[in-house]
Amino acid sequence: GIRPLVAGNWKMNGTSASLDEIAAIGDGMKDGLDARVDALLCVPATLLSKAADVLASAPVKAGGQDCHPMEKGAHTGDVSAEMLKDAGAAFVIVGHSERRTDHAETDAIVNAKAQAAWRAGLVAVICIGETHAEREAGRTLEVLSRQLAGSVPSDATHENSVIAYEPVWAIGTGLTPSADDVASAHAHIRAELAGIVGAEAGRMRILYGGSVKPSNAVELMAVANVDGALVGGASLKAADFLGIAEAY
Numbered sequence: 001g002i003r004p005l006v007a008g009n010w011k012m013n014g015t016s017a018s019l020d021e022i023a024a025i026g027d028g029m030k031d032g033l034d035a036r037v038d039a040l041l042c043v044p045a046t047l048l049s050k051a052a053d054v055l056a057s058a059p060v061k062a063g064g065q066d067c068h069p070m071e072k073g074a075h076t077g078d079v080s081a082e083m084l085k086d087a088g089a090a091f092v093i094v095g096h097s098e099r100r101t102d103h104a105e106t107d108a109i110v111n112a113k114a115q116a117a118w119r120a121g122l123v124a125v126i127c128i129g130e131t132h133a134e135r136e137a138g139r140t141l142e143v144l145s146r147q148l149a150g151s152v153p154s155d156a157t158h159e160n161s162v163i164a165y166e167p168v169w170a171i172g173t174g175l176t177p178s179a180d181d182v183a184s185a186h187a188h189i190r191a192e193l194a195g196i197v198g199a200e201a202g203r204m205r206i207l208y209g210g211s212v213k214p215s216n217a218v219e220l221m222a223v224a225n226v227d228g229a230l231v232g233g234a235s236l237k238a239a240d241f242l243g244i245a246e247a248y
């Protein structure tokens, strides 16, 4: 089977004062949880180097939350995948809905960022997901198809990429899709991926994200084709992050 991954996305949260919480996540994963599930914490770029140091001897990888498509150059304020790698990242999230909304990132940009991640030796966590209006209009699966076709490069593999399905309306709202809706979205993603990457689709991890917490993790993680979670708010507290990992 596919080894599950629980990934935390700290978004724009955390300073040096948060390093104890990061250490607690690292320590908590050590006592047997690491045998059941992989763990990743995607922290703000400013915290990456320190977080990677704190996690160096723990079974938790450090990651970034975005990267520029290019390696270097005149792009004030941007951070390249190579810089994230240099700071200790092993993964980088690309195409999170907050980036797509706040920074007008298109599927083509997300695709270029995924390739930048690989160029630097990082695993890309490629995010997709429908808005509330798209779901209401019955367009969820069509939107997922379009985002996958545009955002996932055809040479994606289970080693260089992870897909994260995050319904935009479920992010930070406490709302989650039903298990049946998650199952149909993830089955659709797996089938569409096969058309993009061929047999690799069967080995790639497809994470669910959006209001995952310890109390709903067991049900959500048990859904077919759900190979882990991308966790926002609940990843900020070690007890909650570890409670979600305990679902495995």
Ligand code: 13P
Binding pocket: 009, 096, 166, 170, 171, 172, 173, 174, 209, 210, 211, 212, 230, 231, 232, 233, 234
């Ligand atoms: P919440 O877990 O806070 O809903 O955030 C989900 C998310 O956007 C993770 O990338």
